[in-house]
Amino acid sequence: MRTLLTGNYAVAEAVKLSRAKVIAAYPITPQTTIVEKLAEMVEKGELDAEFIRVESEHSALAAVYGAAIAGRRAFTATSSHGLLYMYEMVWWVANARVPLVMAMVTRTIGPPWNIHTDHTDLLTMRDSGWIISMAENVQEAFDLTIQGFRISEEVDLPFTVGLDAFQLSHTAEVVEVPDQQEVDEWLPERRQSYKVLPGNAVTIGNIGPNEYTAKLRYAMAKAIEDSRKVIEKADNSFGEKFGRKYGGLVEEYRLEGAEYVVVMAGAWCGDAKDAIDRLRDEGLPIGMMKIRYFRPFPKEEIKRLEGKEVLVVDRAFSMGYMGIFGMEVSSVIGDVTNVIAGIGGVDVGVEDFEAMFRKFASRKLQRLEWWPREVFS
Amino acid sequence: MRTLLTGNYAVAEAVKLSRAKVIAAYPITPQTTIVEKLAEMVEKGELDAEFIRVESEHSALAAVYGAAIAGRRAFTATSSHGLLYMYEMVWWVANARVPLVMAMVTRTIGPPWNIHTDHTDLLTMRDSGWIISMAENVQEAFDLTIQGFRISEEVDLPFTVGLDAFQLSHTAEVVEVPDQQEVDEWLPERRQSYKVLPGNAVTIGNIGPNEYTAKLRYAMAKAIEDSRKVIEKADNSFGEKFGRKYGGLVEEYRLEGAEYVVVMAGAWCGDAKDAIDRLRDEGLPIGMMKIRYFRPFPKEEIKRLEGKEVLVVDRAFSMGYMGIFGMEVSSVIGDVTNVIAGIGGVDVGVEDFEAMFRKFASRKLQRLEWWPREVFS
Amino acid sequence: MLTEVMILSFGGQGGVTAARILALAAVNEGMFAQAIPQFGAERRGSLVRSYLRLSDQPIRRHSSIKKADVLAIFAEKILKIVEVREFLRDGGITVLNAKHGIAEKSYCVDAAGIALSLNLVAAGWPIVNTAMAGAMAKPLEISIESVINAINSTFSGELARINARAAEIAYREVKKCQAGSST
Amino acid sequence: MLTEVMILSFGGQGGVTAARILALAAVNEGMFAQAIPQFGAERRGSLVRSYLRLSDQPIRRHSSIKKADVLAIFAEKILKIVEVREFLRDGGITVLNAKHGIAEKSYCVDAAGIALSLNLVAAGWPIVNTAMAGAMAKPLEISIESVINAINSTFSGELARINARAAEIAYREVKKCQAGSST
Amino acid sequence: MSLPMESILLPGNPACQGCPHALGLRALSVLENVVLVVPAGCTTIISGVHPKASFSVPVLHVPFASAVAVASGLAAAYKQEGVEANVVVWMGDGAADIGFATISGAAVRNEDIIVVVSDNEAYMNTGIQSSGTTFWKAKTTTSPGGKSEEKKDLAGIMLMHRIPYVATASVGYLQDFVNKLRRVSEIRGFRFIHLHSPCPPGWRFDSSKTVEIARLAVKSGAWILWEYDGRFRISSPSKPYKDETKRVPLEEYIKTQGRFRGLSGEDIEEIKKKVEEQWKFVLTMEKTFK
Amino acid sequence: MSLPMESILLPGNPACQGCPHALGLRALSVLENVVLVVPAGCTTIISGVHPKASFSVPVLHVPFASAVAVASGLAAAYKQEGVEANVVVWMGDGAADIGFATISGAAVRNEDIIVVVSDNEAYMNTGIQSSGTTFWKAKTTTSPGGKSEEKKDLAGIMLMHRIPYVATASVGYLQDFVNKLRRVSEIRGFRFIHLHSPCPPGWRFDSSKTVEIARLAVKSGAWILWEYDGRFRISSPSKPYKDETKRVPLEEYIKTQGRFRGLSGEDIEEIKKKVEEQWKFVLTMEKTFK
Amino acid sequence: MSSWLEHLIAKSSEGSAGKTGLWRTFKPVHNVEKCNRCLLCLYYCPENVIKVYHHRFIIINYEYCKGCGICAEICPQDAIEMVEEEE
Amino acid sequence: MSSWLEHLIAKSSEGSAGKTGLWRTFKPVHNVEKCNRCLLCLYYCPENVIKVYHHRFIIINYEYCKGCGICAEICPQDAIEMVEEEE
């Protein structure tokens, strides 16, 4: 069905179609409407699930962890300070290898209080073993949520869908929503490697020799490496079933013959694409490698950019060094130009990108530049 | 005075000599003895401070934040899950530009429960705007704690001293402890850019235009850049006063003529230095660049390693990519060899390093290798 | 062709609902559309911006609209606080809940009057969103049928009926108006 | 020269305290020293390892000791659970709270007896740490005076006196002993 | 009346029309040397848009769960310095949910601070979600069919913490609230006030009715005003309603609010029972701590 | 006696000699289909060293503050599946400090779980630091001069949460504890037991005295056993001590423990007063919830 | 003051949300005849925009009065009337 | 089972801390003469190492008995004595 949905409602719809059985979440702008929608679906009987109105985010992820480890498909959602408040659980669920899905509406961290998007919050998850995806538009957020359950359950790792505050969470766009049967055909029954059930006397997480911890981490490192293929497979088969295929860990946009390549992620990629179109029309050989998954990190994909002029546009900064995308991309292909923009939700539109890319192509950007330069001085 | 102190007691001693006025902390192994010692000092009247026995780490850092913003020198300490539990506050105090010092005893994150050292916990702070130091031995932990107050207050950013679980926290070593007067001479009175006091009707942290947030972050990025010089200055003047100078953001060990360079941080550097000495004795031109501060990131210092064979030994792994040090060092000088070792507290000693460095020098290490290879397969 | 619309309203007047209704109507007509609320906390009574994009192509951009092709003003009072030209592209169209136009290409409608006549009132405020949606449909070249369909899938029962009625009347009554000229 | 010492004791016997006392004693003699507890949670009654390093040079390494130059065994029972050779370097020395030696170079002392004779008992256990420290001082070539000083700065009052006494007696009574030979 | 003429909350701030927090904050003006600690909630917004601040006292915004701990730190620092200050935490019921361990911990430590929970019975700032104190059967966006659990009795729970001062209050009775604040300023240690704060958009009533509805809550007996400072007393506005027959019918309170639309007669009977139990408890406490 | 012969805690586990948790865990064996949720604490260690586990029931280790929330999730999932289970949170008093918001939140939601706080009056696993429930004047490593604040009355506070079941219990009276667990298994919803657990190394007494000291606490009236399941009753082991004259002198309880060494006569008088107050409260509750 | 401080610290000021008088749909109008100067309206105005001058004149600051209507509701004398705002 | 699962999941087993009988300094010795079979020792043994066979014989599993002494303390008949362990 072709319809109009905000990013948050689309995620809720996807969770429903994925037949999540336990939902626990705590309100925080701009994630709240996901949870409200799910509460309503449960209330109306449209979704056969338990809805737990926990008293904090730490408890939200804890409850979802309990539900998932008991063998049920489980979902939560949060943002910014909510993520930071559940941060201990973020690590715990990953180390416990529990498959589940969380929507992360990206939002600035305070102070000052600020509810607009940047990617700093989401990227605090990047070491923890979560699979981290980032949507460009509402449709992609919807698709990633459904794919998330499948991918997560295939590799026993939690999965997060990142979507930008307001620009996706609250923006209503045209979305293709499949019907339940189609989703059921594509998304297998819940699977996971172990469950905690009464009568089965296992203990999860005992202290043990240090080597066991190290081996568990190594197994996890392998699992997330394996997820590269699983993600690609899911993308392909999803494409076959529903007609939308994105390209796996990255999406390539007008990379044919591109000498200049922009690397970035999230909702503003659309604006940047519009800007790229304009510049391409003028003959500038510019394209984009959109990061769809930041973990596993698309290192092979980025390696392909070697020899090109690369601009990494970051919406997150690692204090005392550089942009987070910038840093990681550099670690693969060496020196890149790194623009820090949109921090604290500063709006960056088509014209901004056009100007930025022009400057880039004429080598007028510094290696590390806060955009726009006039503002930061 | 030359005496024997564990890392934790040395930190407590340093906090006392720095005349901290408010201490709030929550017990967690292996940090606990810091707090116990401070509680005892306060109880005995050796330290004129308020000691707040908070009910969680979130509250520990919150209380210390309150005390610091009211204008008092304040201290807390934590580890691993404690850090994760206070994670929201970690970001908050940095964004609020509040100077304070925290000791971070590095410890593995669970599950499984594991109280031994690796650096994963500490490095979750690396984007947040904290100055992050890492001690090699008890003396350095002591010295960094005192220096931390001065540096933090000069740049209005919080400061953390990382010390390895047990290997430093609980190991008693010879420490030179200056007397109170000497410390008073070196460490100025508390300073900070703003305070919250009754009667002064300011509001801290109001919502505002996005651009303000962005500018605040830029100012913070500049402040932590500025801290490079402040750190160096502090290291120099501390050296003049107390006879111990470490070299600023990094310590160079036997880098003269080195073709092979090991980059690493923390307590095991001592073991690695012993191994380097052995190999140097054999004529192998190997040295170490020890990371003393991970934030600000010593990019210029690392840049100097260009053209050498570089091995980065990591005690922390970013799931879905590579070692955290490895990644960041790569972002400066491109391809490095990255060994992941000591995860979950696995003991790595002189012999291990000797074997590892030999393999490295004979190019038998993979680009990314979990050490020792036999164990991980 | 991309049309960018901005709605200025007071919190509680339903600016974003109007944007959603028009977006849905456009989607029903096979177009692409995007409805974006003010990015931020809205408090009853404070000035709120909502955005609407319409296009025959998929819409990819997600930034807010700085200057609109069509600017809708939900209350005449708003003209006292904002400088309209700041938000309107050169040659852009305004749609006003007012008696007088303010620019070359203005459309005026007494949306408040229509709402009051249908008893569309909450907390003392006339609820003008559906009337304004009806009025905006005219310059946006969306059929009133699509708007009514969209209203019917947004509200239900009696509420849907009245709101559809409001849109219909406004669609019929909205007029081009000059600065200073009366409707 | 670096000497690496390992102490095997039951939790509650004070293995790490012994290591600290000896380290402090060595520091008093101008040496460098390092005392390391078992890395982990120790529970009363369970087997615990503690480490001690002594050197005339600064000690930089922080890893645990896998095989020791000197291995101290705080209770004879321990010999039933662990394979001593696993923890002892070839040619290493053992210091035992026991009547019989176990290796070439063994030192034996009846630390339990000394402790009991001085009424150093807690929860039924003789507290052998200071006696053992005294005994270990012999092969480690630390003067008993330094050990006593270290004990005096670790304990206070009567407790210090008795513990110093225990160390002293043990220092005097500790003997080389062969496997199977009696003290 | 002896209420302050001035307010620490200045005119022209972003609070909604008829906002109960604004009323409560007015009353705080009786306290001197106030430093206000504010966790996330409507008051975050009310405090103004940078660079303007709505308060005439210092305000420290803090993370949602942290307020009472931050206040403890401020109080400790002021104590160390000998700075006179009334550190006041002004928090919502939501902040009291997520931050309850923090409140409880500080209460156990008997920190020298004042905590006011302005209870509008939901997470308003994020758009009316259920909180622990949301009334049974009240509709919120996360309890669209009405909340299935009971309202958490914050003040009763704090009473069990054995702190020097606990009270309930209401924005409908500012004189009573101000009296309590005056009392509070004479006491040291952890002082807790649970303030009943009907919210027009959140409860769905007209902005002019805030005070009236707050009073109906008291008059119907659904909200009981009391004070404990070693002794436990029912406060004067509530006193008449010890006598059940004097109370306004509960329906009068319920029917004023959109959030209760569609409540059945049985539901209302059930609520009456709960109200009865609460009275029983309060009267027992009065007897126990005479 | 009708106690279980078996224990879900198997012999040869790492608990200290005379560990009170071990005693309490024995009693849990009366419950069927148990899934144990264990936050950080001594029980983390007690559960064994990998790859061995000390329990004969499933155990889920969880972060310190999260236990009750994890249990809520487990219970929800089992409910969705129709799996019969008794989800039991076994936590220390420290976990109840940091996790109090979580406990309180789940109580307000009336989650279908059983929560037992085994209260050894300090953070033992990290080496005897003060907790909210540490006894007034008890010495711990963070209160070397004796704790300056009062013991938090967890059960009393939970009683104010209006949950279906609250009780106190003691490892000195396992029959009583088992009876309560049996009662608990007949009830649905949030059930809370505050178990008094004297700890030999933490309180400094000989490992053989755990039960004796637990009993002295009851006999001296310092710990009162009661049960609420709609009605509030003082439990039989405590009943005799309603009568003050029947109580063992408080000194007998105090003097057995190293943590109280050096307490002055005044201090003991003060403690007696606190004990008196607690009795008064408990007796009032008995009258109120008859 | 460093510029970052300016961005972090907000200063006390009326009208932190602008001229909130614009939010009104109804306007409270005071009738001095009916008024008995009990000052209830003043104390209960959430905006604190009612002042009394010379113990007699009740003046409402319409720049910021949001028109909530509480004053009119609370007035025991019906001395405040809510009148629809002119556009 | 994948090997990572083995490292995460521990299995129920006696002696998870090894032979805890070694922890003992004193050993509980049962005197069948004095014993009245009240079973208090059994119920209150924290280790659950006391068993009763044929309703008569009280057997202590010394492999795991930690020697805490609770059984001896609780026995109303003084039928358990704590005897010092031989080295």
Ligand SMILES: Cc1ncc(C[n+]2csc(CCOP(=O)(O)OP(=O)(O)O)c2C)c(N)n1
């Ligand atoms: C850790 C965290 N979680 C969630 C939020 C989002 N949040 C901000 S305010 C709020 C609700 C506040 O409710 P309440 O405390 O009752 O205050 P009110 O808005 O009703 O005045 C929430 C959930 C947050 N800021 N931080």
Ligand SMILES: Cc1ncc(C[n+]2csc(CCOP(=O)(O)OP(=O)(O)O)c2C)c(N)n1
């Ligand atoms: C977030 C966090 N903070 C601190 C700790 C450290 N910690 C582990 S157990 C413990 C104390 C447990 O005390 P309690 O709950 O009373 O249990 P007990 O050990 O006394 O049985 C602490 C502080 C932790 N694991 N996680």
Ligand code: SF4
């Ligand atoms: S939602 Fe309610 S509490 Fe919040 S500002 Fe508006 S009126 Fe006040």
Ligand code: SF4
């Ligand atoms: S410290 Fe106390 S509670 Fe913890 S295991 Fe030992 S005896 Fe049990």
Ligand code: SF4
């Ligand atoms: S409330 Fe009415 S009578 Fe009283 S002062 Fe105000 S206007 Fe006058």
Ligand code: SF4
């Ligand atoms: S209408 Fe409201 S804001 Fe205006 S004066 Fe009356 S009470 Fe104050």
Ligand code: SF4
């Ligand atoms: S001594 Fe302790 S462990 Fe041994 S049998 Fe007796 S009670 Fe059980």
Ligand code: SF4
């Ligand atoms: S407690 Fe004593 S009398 Fe009772 S069964 Fe045990 S040994 Fe026999």
Ligand SMILES: [Mg+2]
């Ligand atoms: Mg609220």
Ligand SMILES: [Mg+2]
């Ligand atoms: Mg405890």
